[in-house]
Amino acid sequence: FISIILLGIFASVSFNLLSNVIRALGDSRTPLFFLIIAVIINVVLDLIFIIYFGMGVEGAAIATVIAQVSSSVLCLVYIKKKMPLLQLRKKDFKFEKEFAVHLNAALPMAFQSSIIAVGAIVLQAALNSLGTDVVAAQAAAGRIDQFANQPMMSFGIAMATFTAQNYGAKEYGRILQGVR
Numbered sequence: 279f280i281s282i283i284l285l286g287i288f289a290s291v292s293f294n295l296l297s298n299v300i301r302a303l304g305d306s307r308t309p310l311f312f313l314i315i316a317v318i319i320n321v322v323l324d325l326i327f328i329i330y331f332g333m334g335v336e337g338a339a340i341a342t343v344i345a346q347v348s349s350s351v352l353c354l355v356y357i358k359k360k361m362p363l364l365q366l367r368k369k370d371f372k373f374e375k376e377f378a379v380h381l382n383a384a385l386p387m388a389f390q391s392s393i394i395a396v397g398a399i400v401l402q403a404a405l406n407s408l409g410t411d412v413v414a415a416q417a418a419a420g421r422i423d424q425f426a427n428q429p430m431m432s433f434g435i436a437m438a439t440f441t442a443q444n445y446g447a448k449e450y451g452r453i454l455q456g457v458r
Contacts, residue, residue, distance in 0.1 A: 279339045286343030289350050296353035302443060303361060312352040320345035387438070 293316075297309035320341050327337025357364050405416050437456065444452045 279335045282336060282339035282343060286339075286346060289343055289346035292350035293346055293353060296350060296357060298439075299364065300353060300357065300361070302439065302446075303363070304443070308356055309353065312349045312356070315352065316345040316349035319348050383442075 293312075297312065300306075300309050323341030323344055324338050327333045327341050331337060333340070405413055440456050441453050444450070444456070
């Protein structure tokens, strides 16, 4: 399962990137609809691949990748047809001073996320060597921790998006109002 999912990771990354771009331009409903369509595709294909073709776990993984590809393609087509602002041209690939300002804001967030992810991998590797009871206990504690932290993480992501949108629109007063 994990091998097939990893082979199709580009689809998940593509959907996340494209849907976040659409959301950044103020349309949060369309990516949600595309995600709902992908879930329906995933469930239908799971049933077909597992029950009718007897593919088991591999069928479930293939269904997931196909659903993710579908949602990415839907986002791409939507951007192409409805968002001319996002149509890339040769002149768009030039370095501008504003790029450094955006990079200055983006790199610390990316670095923080990377450190957390690498830390989680190192921790999991260490825990795996301690046996199944320790792994199970850590998994249970991790779920409780996620339940406690997820609302604040979601709030932080929402505020980062809100701030980025208003920063791009040069609505600095709205950023301060949102922080308050």
